[in-house]
Amino acid sequence: MLRYVLRRLLIAIPTLFLIVTLSFFLMHVAPGGPFDMEKGIPPEIKANIERVFHLDEPLWMQYLRYLSNLIHGDLGPSYILLNFSVAELFRVGLPVSAQIGASALILALIAGSAFGAIAALRQNHIIDYAVIATATAGSTIPSFVIAPLIQLTFGLTWHLLPIGGWGDGALINKIGPIITLSLPQLATVSRLMRGSMIEALHANHIRTAKSLGLSDFAVVVKHAMRGALLPIISYAGPAAAGLITGSIIVETIFQIPGVGRYFIDAALNRDYTLVMGTVVMIAVFTIVFNLIVDLLYAVVDPRVRYD
Amino acid sequence: MRWSIRGCVMTDISATTQTGGGRSLWADAWGRLKANKAAVFSAFYLALIVVLCLAGPYFTSHDFTTIYSSYVRVPPSLSPYPKADKIEQEVQDVVRRARLELREWKQDGERILVTVWAPKPIDDRVTRYLDRSDSFEDTKVENKSDDGLTMTMSTAVKYTYFYFGTDTSGRDLLTRTLIAGRVSLAVGLLGGVVAVVIGVLYGSISGFIGGKTDEVMMRIVDILYSLPFTFFVIMLVVFFGRNFALMFLAIGAVLWLDMSRIVRGQTLSLKRQEYVHAAEALGVNNKGILFRHIIPNMLGPIIIYVTLLIPQVIILESFLSYLGLGVQEPMSSWGVQISQGSHNIQGAVYLLIFPSVFLTSTLFALNFIGDGLRDALDPKDR
Numbered sequence: 273m274l275r276y277v278l279r280r281l282l283i284a285i286p287t288l289f290l291i292v293t294l295s296f297f298l299m300h301v302a303p304g305g306p307f308d309m310e311k312g313i314p315p316e317i318k319a320n321i322e323r324v325f326h327l328d329e330p331l332w333m334q335y336l337r338y339l340s341n342l343i344h345g346d347l348g349p350s351y352i353l354l355n356f357s358v359a360e361l362f363r364v365g366l367p368v369s370a371q372i373g374a375s376a377l378i379l380a381l382i383a384g385s386a387f388g389a390i391a392a393l394r395q396n397h398i399i400d401y402a403v404i405a406t407a408t409a410g411s412t413i414p415s416f417v418i419a420p421l422i423q424l425t426f427g428l429t430w431h432l433l434p435i436g437g438w439g440d441g442a443l444i445n446k447i448g449p450i451i452t453l454s455l456p457q458l459a460t461v462s463r464l465m466r467g468s469m470i471e472a473l474h475a476n477h478i479r480t481a482k483s484l485g486l487s488d489f490a491v492v493v494k495h496a497m498r499g500a501l502l503p504i505i506s507y508a509g510p511a512a513a514g515l516i517t518g519s520i521i522v523e524t525i526f527q528i529p530g531v532g533r534y535f536i537d538a539a540l541n542r543d544y545t546l547v548m549g550t551v552v553m554i555a556v557f558t559i560v561f562n563l564i565v566d567l568l569y570a571v572v573d574p575r576v577r578y579d
Numbered sequence: 580m581r582w583s584i585r586g587c588v589m590t591d592i593s594a595t596t597q598t599g600g601g602r603s604l605w606a607d608a609w610g611r612l613k614a615n616k617a618a619v620f621s622a623f624y625l626a627l628i629v630v631l632c633l634a635g636p637y638f639t640s641h642d643f644t645t646i647y648s649s650y651v652r653v654p655p656s657l658s659p660y661p662k663a664d665k666i667e668q669e670v671q672d673v674v675r676r677a678r679l680e681l682r683e684w685k686q687d688g689e690r691i692l693v694t695v696w697a698p699k700p701i702d703d704r705v706t707r708y709l710d711r712s713d714s715f716e717d718t719k720v721e722n723k724s725d726d727g728l729t730m731t732m733s734t735a736v737k738y739t740y741f742y743f744g745t746d747t748s749g750r751d752l753l754t755r756t757l758i759a760g761r762v763s764l765a766v767g768l769l770g771g772v773v774a775v776v777i778g779v780l781y782g783s784i785s786g787f788i789g790g791k792t793d794e795v796m797m798r799i800v801d802i803l804y805s806l807p808f809t810f811f812v813i814m815l816v817v818f819f820g821r822n823f824a825l826m827f828l829a830i831g832a833v834l835w836l837d838m839s840r841i842v843r844g845q846t847l848s849l850k851r852q853e854y855v856h857a858a859e860a861l862g863v864n865n866k867g868i869l870f871r872h873i874i875p876n877m878l879g880p881i882i883i884y885v886t887l888l889i890p891q892v893i894i895l896e897s898f899l900s901y902l903g904l905g906v907q908e909p910m911s912s913w914g915v916q917i918s919q920g921s922h923n924i925q926g927a928v929y930l931l932i933f934p935s936v937f938l939t940s941t942l943f944a945l946n947f948i949g950d951g952l953r954d955a956l957d958p959k960d961r
C-alpha cells in the first residue's frame with residue numbers, strides 16, 4: 273500500500289513538471305506583459321520594475337529560476353496585486369473556496385447518491401422520472417443562469433438570502449454559492465448512481481443476499497450500494513479538485529473572495545506567477561484527489577488490491 | 580457494357596436484401612429515433628429556433644444595432660411604444676430640447692397638435708426636433724403667428740413594438756436575442772465540427788498506425804488532459820485576441836481530446852475486423868482503408884458525440900462571453916446577454932429571462948436529440 277502511494281507520487285512529479293513547463297512557456301509567449309499599462313509608464317521605470325522581478329532576463333533563465341523557487345516551495349510574488357505573494361493570496365482565498373467547494377461536493381454526493389438510489393429502486397416509477405428530469409435540468413442549465421436566478425428569487429424577491437458577498441463566512445452567505453456549485457454535480461452523481469444501482473441490483477450476489485432472507489435495507493444499503501458507489505468515487509476525484517480550487521462563475525456572481533477569480537484576472541493581466549501558482553495548485557489537487565480515489569477504491573471494493 | 584453495369588446494380592440490391600433483411604442499420608436507427616418523442620419534439624424545436632434566429636431579425640423591423648434613446652430599458656410589451664401616458668412627457672422633453680416654450684398640446688385623432696412659443700421668431704426647421712425623437716414622425720408646420728413667435732405643429736405618433744423590451748442601451752431585445760442566437764449556434768456548430776475533425780483524424784491515425792506512434796500520440800493527449808481546461812481556453816483566447824472566428828477554432832481545438840480517445844478505441848477494434856483484412860489483402864492503401872472502411876464505420880459514435888458536444892461548446896462560448904472574453908459589442912451571444920441581464924436583475928429581469936430561456940431550451944433540445952441518437956444508434960448501450 274505505502275509502496276503504491278510512493279510510486280504514484282513519483283509518477284506525479286514528471287506530470288507536474290510537464291504541466292508547469294507547458295503553462296510557463298504558453299503564458300510567456302502570449303503577447304504583452306504584466307507591466308504594460310494602458311497609460312504607459314516611463315521606460316526607465318518600467319525597466320526598473322522588470323529588473324526587480326527578473327523579467328529582463330532571457331526566458332530560459334526566468335524558467336530555471338521559477339523552477340528552483342518552486343522546488344523550494346516559493347510561488348513568488350504577485351505582479352499585479354503588489355505587496356502580496358502568491359502564497360499569501362492562496363492562504364487567504366483557498367480556505368474560502370475550499371469551504372464552499374467541499375460543502376457543495378458533500379451535498380452533491382449525499383443527495384445525489386440518495387436520489388439516484390431511490391430512482392433505481394423505483395425504476396420507471398414517477399419518482400424515477402422526477403429524478404431523471406431534475407438531473408437533466410441540473411446538468412443542462414448553466415451555472416451562470418442558475419446563480420442570477422437564485423439571487424433574483426431568494427435574494428431580491430423573498431429576501432431569504434443575501435444577494436452576494438462573503439459576510440466573514442456567515443452560513444447564510446454560503447447557501448447560494450453552495451447550491452449553484454452543487455446542482456450540476458448533484459445531477460451527474462444522481463445519474464451515475466441510478467445507472468450503477470440498477471446494474472448492481474441485478475447482480476448475482478444481490479440475488480443471493482435476497483434469497484438468504486436479508487432485510488431489504490441490508491441488501492440495498494450494505495450490498496448493492498457498496499458496489500454501486502464505485503463510479504461515483506471515480507467521478508468525485510476530479511470533481512473535488514475542480515470544486516475546491518474555486519469556481520470562477522460562482523465567485524464572480526456572488527462576490528466571494530476565493531481563489532477561483534485569480535485565474536482569469538491573472539491570465540488577462542499576465543500576472544505570470546499568479547497564473548502559474550493557480551495552475552500548480554489545480555494540478556496538485558487533481559493528482560492528490562485522483563490518488564485518494566484510487567485508494568478509496570481498494571477500501572470499497574475488496575477485489576481491488578494495490579500490493 | 581450496359582448489360583454488365585445493370586448486372587452490377589442487380590447484385591448490389593440482392594446483396595443488401597439478403598444481409599439486411601430489407602432494413603439497413605441506419606433504417607433501424609431512424610425508426611428507433613422516430614419513436615423517441617422527446618428527441619423528435621426537440622428536433623422540431625431546434626429547427627424552429629434555427630429558423631427564428633436566421634430569418635427572425637429580418638422581420639422584427641429593428642436593426643440589432645439601432646439605439647432608441649427614448650426607450651432605454653423599457654419592459655417587454657405586446658402593445659406599441661410610446662404608451663399613451665408617456666406622450667405628454669415626450670412632447671415636453673422635445674420642446675425643451677428645442678429651447679421653446681410649450682403653450683398647448685392636444686391629440687387630434689392620429690396626429691398631435693403642439694403649440695409653442697419663443698421670445699425670438701421660430702425657424703420652421705424646429706420640426707426636426709420632433710422628427711428626431713423616436714416617438715414622432717412626419718411633423719408639419721400647421722400655422723404660424725404673424726410675428727413668428729408662436730407656432731403650431733402637427734406630428735404623427737410613431738408607434739414601435741418591443742415585444743421583448745429593450746436593453747440598457749435602448750436596443751430591441753428581440754432582435755438582439757435572435758442575432759445572439761445566430762452567434763451561439765454558429766459557434767456551437769463550428770466549434771463542434773472543428774473538435775470532431777481534429778479528434779477523428781488524430782484518434783483514427785493514432786489507433787490505425789499503432790505501436791510507438793500510437794503511444795506517443797496518446798501520451799500527448801494525456802498531457803493536454805492534465806492541463807487545467809479553463810487555463811487552456813483562456814490562454815488560447817489571449818493568444819488569438821478577441822477574434823470571433825479564431826475563438827471557436829480555439830474552443831474546438833480544446834475539445835477534441837475526448838473525441839480522439841473514443842475514435843482511437845473504436846479504430847483499434849475495427850482494424851482487426853475481417854473486412855479490413857480483406858481490404859488489405861486486396862491491396863487497398865492505408866489512406867483508403869482509413870477513409871473508406873474505418874471512419875465510415877465509426878459514424879454512429881461520432882454523430883452521438885457531436886450532438887452532445889455542440890451544447891458543450893455553446894456553454895463554453897457563453898461562459899467565455901460571460902467573462903467578457905468572447906464575442907464583443909455590438910455583436911452579441913446568449914452568454915453576453917445573460918451576463919448583461921444578470922447585472923440588471925434589479926428592475927429589468929426580462930434582460931436575463933429571455934436569453935436564458937432561449938439558451939437553456941436550446942441546450943435541452945440538443946441534449947434530448949443526443950440522447951435519442953445514442954439510444955437509436957447504439958441500442959446495446961440502453
